[in-house]
Amino acid sequence: MSSFKEMTGKAVAMDRTNVDTDQIIPKQFLKRIEKTGFGQYLFYDWRFKPNGELNENFELNLPENHGASILIANENFGCGSSREHAPWALMDYGFKVIIAPSFADIFHQNCLKNGVLPIVLKEDEVAYLLKQSRKQPYELTVSLENKSVLGSDGFKAEFDIHPYWYNMLLNGWDEIELTLQLEERIREYEAEHSGNSTRIS
Amino acid sequence: MGNTIIEKIWEKHVVHREAGKPDLVYIDLHLVHEVTSPQAFSGLRMKNRPVRRSDLTFATMDHNVPTVNRNQIVDPVAKNQMDTLRSNCLEFDIPLADLDSPDQGIVHVIGPELGLTKPGMTIVCGDSHTSTHGAFGSLAFGIGTSEVEHVLATQTLWQAKPKTLKVEVSGSLGPGVSAKDVILYIISKHGVKFGTGYVIEFCGDVIKNMSMEERMTICNMSIEGGAKASIVAPDDKTFTYLNGRKYVPEGDDFLDNILEWKQLESDDDAEYDNAIEIDGNEIAPMVSWGTNPSMTAPVNSRVPYLSECDTEAERKAVQRAFEYMGLEEGQQITDINVTKVFIGSCTNSRLEDLRAAAEVIRGKKAAAGVQAIVVPGSQNVKKMAEEEGLAQIFMEAGFEWRESGCSMCLSMNADIVNPEEHCASTSNRNFEGRQGAGARTHLVSPQMAAAAALHGHFVDVRNLAAVEV
Numbered sequence: 001m002s003s004f005k006e007m008t009g010k011a012v013a014m015d016r017t018n019v020d021t022d023q024i025i026p027k028q029f030l031k032r033i034e035k036t037g038f039g040q041y042l043f044y045d046w047r048f049k050p051n052g053e054l055n056e057n058f059e060l061n062l063p064e065n066h067g068a069s070i071l072i073a074n075e076n077f078g079c080g081s082s083r084e085h086a087p088w089a090l091m092d093y094g095f096k097v098i099i100a101p102s103f104a105d106i107f108h109q110n111c112l113k114n115g116v117l118p119i120v121l122k123e124d125e126v127a128y129l130l131k132q133s134r135k136q137p138y139e140l141t142v143s144l145e146n147k148s149v150l151g152s153d154g155f156k157a158e159f160d161i162h163p164y165w166y167n168m169l170l171n172g173w174d175e176i177e178l179t180l181q182l183e184e185r186i187r188e189y190e191a192e193h194s195g196n197s198t199r200i201s
Numbered sequence: 202m203g204n205t206i207i208e209k210i211w212e213k214h215v216v217h218r219e220a221g222k223p224d225l226v227y228i229d230l231h232l233v234h235e236v237t238s239p240q241a242f243s244g245l246r247m248k249n250r251p252v253r254r255s256d257l258t259f260a261t262m263d264h265n266v267p268t269v270n271r272n273q274i275v276d277p278v279a280k281n282q283m284d285t286l287r288s289n290c291l292e293f294d295i296p297l298a299d300l301d302s303p304d305q306g307i308v309h310v311i312g313p314e315l316g317l318t319k320p321g322m323t324i325v326c327g328d329s330h331t332s333t334h335g336a337f338g339s340l341a342f343g344i345g346t347s348e349v350e351h352v353l354a355t356q357t358l359w360q361a362k363p364k365t366l367k368v369e370v371s372g373s374l375g376p377g378v379s380a381k382d383v384i385l386y387i388i389s390k391h392g393v394k395f396g397t398g399y400v401i402e403f404c405g406d407v408i409k410n411m412s413m414e415e416r417m418t419i420c421n422m423s424i425e426g427g428a429k430a431s432i433v434a435p436d437d438k439t440f441t442y443l444n445g446r447k448y449v450p451e452g453d454d455f456l457d458n459i460l461e462w463k464q465l466e467s468d469d470d471a472e473y474d475n476a477i478e479i480d481g482n483e484i485a486p487m488v489s490w491g492t493n494p495s496m497t498a499p500v501n502s503r504v505p506y507l508s509e510c511d512t513e514a515e516r517k518a519v520q521r522a523f524e525y526m527g528l529e530e531g532q533q534i535t536d537i538n539v540t541k542v543f544i545g546s547c548t549n550s551r552l553e554d555l556r557a558a559a560e561v562i563r564g565k566k567a568a569a570g571v572q573a574i575v576v577p578g579s580q581n582v583k584k585m586a587e588e589e590g591l592a593q594i595f596m597e598a599g600f601e602w603r604e605s606g607c608s609m610c611l612s613m614n615a616d617i618v619n620p621e622e623h624c625a626s627t628s629n630r631n632f633e634g635r636q637g638a639g640a641r642t643h644l645v646s647p648q649m650a651a652a653a654a655l656h657g658h659f660v661d662v663r664n665l666a667a668v669e670v
């Protein structure tokens with residue numbers, strides 16, 4: 001797993017509610033068998049017009065927003081399909097942090113697994129960030145160690161993260177490796193519950 | 202204090218628990234499909250890790266498969282993805298319902314159909330609609346590809362114990378009102394995130410009286426309300442459904458299982474973190490008009506006026522949805538014309554769904570200018586529907602009868618809705634572009650989709666019944 005400690009970067013506002021993973025990465029791009037190269041398709045139907053031209057009005061296409069690495073989003077970001085291609089695309093495009101008042105469960109989990117930090121802040125804090133990040137340049141410094149978000153305008157907020165993920169991300173541990181250290185325990189469980197489920201083959 | 206069915210299953214599956222960590226839970230069944238698995242298998246290969254329990258893993262191809270000429274996959278990238286699943290299953294010794302298998306179908310249709318899905322199990326799949334399997338009293342939820350890899354390698358997952366939400370649907374449903382309408386109604390009333398962070402237990406008379414197929418439809422779309430999973434306590438209907446299926450034990454073993462499964466029911470004094478009550482008598486056939494499943498209204502009503510929106514954010518979202526969908530505020534639902542009809546998807550492609558749709562169109566014809574396609578959820582469903590004459594009814598009405606797969610639910614194959622075309626769809630998501638760039642999806646029940654095909658616009662199936670029966 002990639003580690004995350006601290007980063008400073010340009011924040012960009014995407015003030016839309018219920019942004020679903022079908023928008024983040026449309027299905028026609030899910031056929032690849034690699035984890036890389038999805039950034040070019042991020043928000044494809046919004047970034048490009050049907051004729052393939054750039055949609056200049058779309059948030060991410062505004063010249064002042066180029067190079068942003070922190071996405072300020074709204075309620076229920078990442079709802080819908082479980083596709084992990086969504087965080088892969090966000091990451092590949094350059095986003096390392098997403099800040100929203102709420103996230104959909106699976107998407108939230110998928111971000112953590114890929115070292116993209118999903119931060120839940122209070123509604124009024126997000127509303128403030130949405131407003132501020134419309135005026136570039138607006139930079140935020142996100143520290144996982146201190147669980148804090150600091151703005152170039154003096155904004156300051158703290159966030160919560162499950163201690164498991166806090167440690168996992170800070171250290172960049174391989175989750176599967178850690179689980180495999182519990183091999184003994186898993187084997188015991190399997191022995192105790194051998195009648196539990198029916199074998200398939 | 203007693204326990205809910207959710208807690209009972211959870212506690213039985215905790216392999217390891219320690220402070221500051223989620224629980225490590227054991228996974229009884231891991232379903233795999235071609236879209237969300239290739240990167241997981243590459244991950245294993247890179248670290249030289251085996252699949253821990255290929256005997257608890259089952260794969261199928263569904264998302265990409267063509268529904269006509271299914272063996273000629275013209276899209277090379279899709280073909281590569283399917284070939285990759287095939288070779289991964291071979292390499293890691295995982296059973297696969299391949300294209301030529303009589304068991305092939307949509308992963309959430311074949312799990313129950315083959316009896317892989319059973320009460321009390323933990324089930325995962327790299328697919329959000331894994332919640333479908335909860336209809337059998339199993340704890341089933343969707344996971345991402347990293348988690349797919351984790352389950353393949355360890356047969357476990359780190360998961361925080363979920364909160365519980367009881368959704369009680371009381372009363373009874375009127376004629377022409379289906380399970381699809383119930384779940385669309387709940388989401389239209391409580392929004393697309395009322396379930397976030399929860400596992401839902403559905404109960405109440407309406408749920409009790411539902412068939413297994415109907416319960417699957419409800420659990421399937423609980424994810425559209427944000428829930429991680431949903432569950433219905435197993436009862437005699439569950440056991441009857443499972444009896445004799447391919448992967449269900451037989452004879453005394455089955456009877457022993459039933460005794461065990463009966464213990465799963467939530468205790469009378471179990472407490473939930475939250476509860477919602479729904480009156481089934483209030484529910485009418487529903488039609489989604491917007492770009493998320495909460496933007497849904499009864500067929501005999503209208504889309505909202507912008508002035509009715511409570512917040513600025515909502516007003517913006519509704520305005521955007523109107524623009525995308527090509528609708529005017531206040532427009533009557535029955536005034537929306539449709540030129541595409543899709544009957545299929547893991548929400549509504551089982552035999553009962555096809556029967557319900559066929560009943561509406563028997564002896565009639567699809568309206569001129571409407572293309573209607575029927576995509577059975579599995580090869581088994583297809584075969585049964587052909588045997589009982591449903592396929593004939595569809596074809597005589599001018600509907601296209603296809604091979605099984607996800608098809609126009611997410612249009613990864615060649616089945617797409619054209620830009621600005623309105624589609625009456627029995628699938629589960631009306632997101633922008635889901636059925637094709639610019640496609641305008643309306644989520645409805647199979648009956649309502651069939652009725653829309655006959656008339657070229659939405660009609661209230663209840664009126665059809667009154668006039669014609």
Ligand code: SF4
Nearest residue numbers: 330546547607610611
């Ligand atoms: S039918 Fe649709 S929702 Fe169901 S698994 Fe296939 S793509 Fe997903």
